[in-house]
Every structure is written in structure tokens, then in C-alpha cells.
Amino acid sequence: MSRSAHPAGPRHADVMSDGHYLAPADDLNVLDQKVWSRTVTRDEHGAVTVGGLTVSRLAEEFGTPAYFLDEADFRARCRAWSDAFGPGADVFYAGKAFLSRAVVRWLKEEGLNLDVCSAGELATALDAGMPAERIALHGNNKSVEEIERAVAAGVGRIVLDSFQEIVRVAHVAQGLGKRQRVQIRVTVGVEAHTHEFIATAHEDQKFGIALAGGQAAEAVRRALTLDGLELVGIHSHIGSQIFDMAGFEVSARRVVQLLAEVRDEHGVELPEIDLGGGLGIAYTSDDDPREPHEIAKSLGDIVTRECEAAGLATPRISVEPGRAIVGPTAFTLYEVGTVKPLEGLRTYVSVDGGMSDNIRTALYDAEYSVALASRTSDAEPMLVRVVGKHCESGDIVVKDAYLPSDLAPGDLIAVPATGAYCRSMASNYNHALRPPVVAVRDGEARVIVRRETEEDLLRLDVG
């Protein structure tokens, strides 16, 4: 397992408290509302239900493995974020967490904006009717084609990530006779993950332009001189699965400092700052995420305070939550295939999916919870490791958990909080067919991304 491979920083998800799962929960049948989506409960027979539908019926109709997404919960979370930030701020959902045309329509209806980071995400957003001015384009190496498509479509902002890109976007915009609204992504020297953050003078990573050494100030200088660009603000994203607001505080302070420098040097007050995404969710009962209104208040207070101190008008704030919106809204449903007790160690429970539908455990040592979903049980708890059907031993879905000891092949088990970065990072390893995403709402279930077929696989293989 390679912790250093984490794209959002090397220290994410490895902050596992020692002995975390040493003790089973008092009652394994209880579903901790912290980790399950809002409409999940058990019916009178003990089966897990979502949106009023039982998992056995869902499994029958849609097969396993499958992701079941609680649409009401998704929409409620969108509303909670936009209500918390209010009309004076903007919430951009980070599409990389999970994007589909249905999701785009929900975002549109709930009044959110959308952050995309590739031509594919942009195409999905536009195809589903998201107004271009509500889309932001990200990426540390956007191709000229991607930039052209975004500028031509009229996206609301492009977040510039390098000196080359400043020139590239300006050139494309000018060629199309446009003036593109842009922000500059800066690296503020803060890396935040889960319960900790570190503030350093510089960051050894690929994103953004460093504040350190006057790099970001130079980027602003250049962007302000180019006709094709309308520089509207500064952007900072400091990490992922963050609970500790202190990292945002340092980041906001440093960004506001730059705004003050820009005002002093150019007489321009940039009107926007974006503080990125990265807010944490509960994967296990040990996690205590912040509510959107607490986050909004905390960020708003920091920015207002820092701006007052610098004599600046408070800029319009935006944020880009991905995981915090979609993560808790879905669970993955698996069927148990084999149950293998290893004397003195633990019991390995093999399911019909694995690292192809959830790479996060293998990639980041991420923690997940799991519950017996098709029924309840009063059997004693047993320590399990839920593993997939792929050909390697790192193919782990849930590393340490307890399930009832009468668990048997054919039982359905569900892993909550798999809405973010599971389907979007799914693969065809071992020619696995990527599972469907099924949206459930008010007693109705609807496939929003269908299951792949062998035909899909063979279509790409041109022989």
C-alpha cells in the first residue's frame, strides 16, 4: 500500500487511531446515522431500506455490486450548503467526487454551481444543461482543446494553475474574441488532512502557484496585463477529508494578504476568493464532521476578520465541496460469496466487487464501516476483513470491522459513505464490469449510470 501516492497529499487517511476497531459496537444491527444516508433505516423484518426500498428488492432488480444513491439526501445536502453560505457566496460542487447527468440536473435545480476538471466532466455538465456561467474549470494541465471548449462555452471561471496556463488561456480567449473570467490558484503552504494540518514555507507538489518567493504575486502581475483575461480572484485548496478548520484559517489569512499586496501594487481589489473543498465526512462512527453552517460561519468569520485588518472590502467567498455533499449519500451493496475464518486472526469475507469499485482502501488505507443489510442477527460479533474478488491480496474493501458470526454466502452486506471517489475512481481491473449507480427516492429506484457489460469492454478492444 502506497500512502505516498495520495493525490491530495501523503498523509490523508493514515491517521487511524490505534485499536480503532478493537471493540465491536454494542449492537451490530444498529445503523449509525452518522455514516448512513438520511433515508436509510431497517424495515420491520430487519432489512436495510433506502428511500423506502429494501436492499433485497434492490439487489434483485439491479444486481450486486451496486451503488445506491439517496437522492433526497443529496438534494438536502446541496441545500444545506447553499443555505449555510447564503446568497453572498457561491457553492461549487466538485464533480470529480461523482458526476453524472442526473447529478448535474439536481445541482442545477438546487442552485449549486459546478467545478469540473476535465473535458469529460465539462461535456457531462453542458450536456445535462448546467448553464456555462455556473461552471468552473480546474486542472493543473488543461489541454488547449479543453481551454478552447470551456472558453467557447462561456464558463464562469477558469482557475489558472501555472504561468504557462496564464498565457495559454489569454491566447485562446483573445483568439475567440472573448475576455475570460479567471482565478489564480495559489499554494499557501498549508497541507491539511483529517485532524491535523501543517503550515510550511513551500509545498512540494504539482498544483497551483506558490505564494512563497513572490511567485503568486508575479502571476497576478502577468494576468492583469493580458487583454484576454479578467482576473477576478484567488483560489486555494489545501487538502481533503479535513475536520480541523485551522488549516483553512491559515490559508484564508495568506490569501487575504495577497489581495492586500495586489491592492497596494496595482490599485485593484480582486472581488473573489475561493477556499476550495476538502471538508471531511464520517466513514466510521469515530469521525465527527462539521456541519455546513459551522463551516460557513468559520470561513466567513476568518475572511471578514482578515479583510478588516487589511482594510479590504470582504470579497465574495466560494467553496468547492465534493465529498461532503455526495460521500454520505450512497452505499455499496455486495453479496457475500465466501466466508473464510482464519484461526486466531480474523474472518475473510469475500464479496462480488472489490478494489475495482472502491480503490480507496487499497490506495489510501481509507477506513470504512460495513453492516449486514439483508437481515438482522443476534449472533456474536466476529472480526472480519471484507475483501473483493480481484487477483491480489491488497484487494480490501473494509480492513477491520465486525459482522455477525452467522454471516453466510448469499447475505447482502452494505458499505456506507461510498458516494465520493468510488464510482468516479472505479476501474475495469481483471475486466470487472463497473457497477451501476442507482438513485433511490420516495419508493422509486432509477439507474442513473448503468452497469457495464462485456459488450462495453469488447467494444473498446478493437482486436
Ligand code: LLP
Ligand atoms: N476543489 C479542488 C481544487 C480539488 O482539487 C478538490 C479535490 C476538491 C475541490 C474537492 O475536494 P473534496 O471536497 O471532495 O475533498 N481521490 C481522493 C480525493 C482527491 C481530491 C482531489 N481534489 C480520495 O478519494 O480521498
